[in-house]
Amino acid sequence: MLERTVRVGILFDFYGELLTDRQQEMVRLYFYHDLSLGEVAEECEISRQAVYDNLQRAEKILEDYEKKLGLVARYKYIQQQVDDLTEVVDRIAQEIGDESLEKLQQIIDNLSAEN
Amino acid sequence: MLERTVRVGILFDFYGELLTDRQQEMVRLYFYHDLSLGEVAEECEISRQAVYDNLQRAEKILEDYEKKLGLVARYKYIQQQVDDLTEVVDRIAQEIGDESLEKLQQIIDNLSAEN
Numbered sequence A, B: 001m002l003e004r005t006v007r008v009g010i011l012f013d014f015y016g017e018l019l020t021d022r023q024q025e026m027v028r029l030y031f032y033h034d035l036s037l038g039e040v041a042e043e044c045e046i047s048r049q050a051v052y053d054n055l056q057r058a059e060k061i062l063e064d065y066e067k068k069l070g071l072v073a074r075y076k077y078i079q080q081q082v083d084d085l086t087e088v089v090d091r092i093a094q095e096i097g098d099e100s101l102e103k104l105q106q107i108i109d110n111l112s113a114e115n
Helices: A002-018 A021-032 A037-044 A048-069 A071-092 A098-114 B002-018 B021-032 B037-044 B048-069 B071-092 B098-114
Strands: none
Touching (some): A021 A037, A048 A071, A071 B098, B021 B048
């Protein structure tokens, strides 16, 4: 379950905006606020089964977007490059001037923040 | 018109997969293969007006995805960082060892290729 929660959480970060408001609300309550199906049902004033179906549907929609756009995979790839970059910069830190190093660090920070 | 073609082309590169096959076909014929509305109409066996409406709709869908996901903006931002990185690396090229430089260059290439 934890693995599923993390997976849906990441997908939701990228594609959540593409779900309906109602779907977003249920995903937030269930996966972020860790409410039970019954509690979400009460909150949304629908049946437990309807919550279950809606969550299944929302999860499938998110996975379908990832299949088509691959943003999560791309994010992880770029993050790996940024990590590699950080390692290289650490290694050459002693060999180059302070100004260049600061600029490199700034770019790494920018890439990390944006990614 | 050229500006619009470039804009739709970029949006289509990112979000084209999210259009229907039919919409993708019309966008390709009109914006990539530079056919006229009449020629697309003939190719797709629908009216010129229907082609016009479908293209308008497809363009709006692409713009709506960009509003929600911002991939084009993000792409441009990361590309700018990669350009900055290239410039810094060029500047410090003389000061650091060959091995580190090769690794940096490899990461820049990876980021550019993936972005």
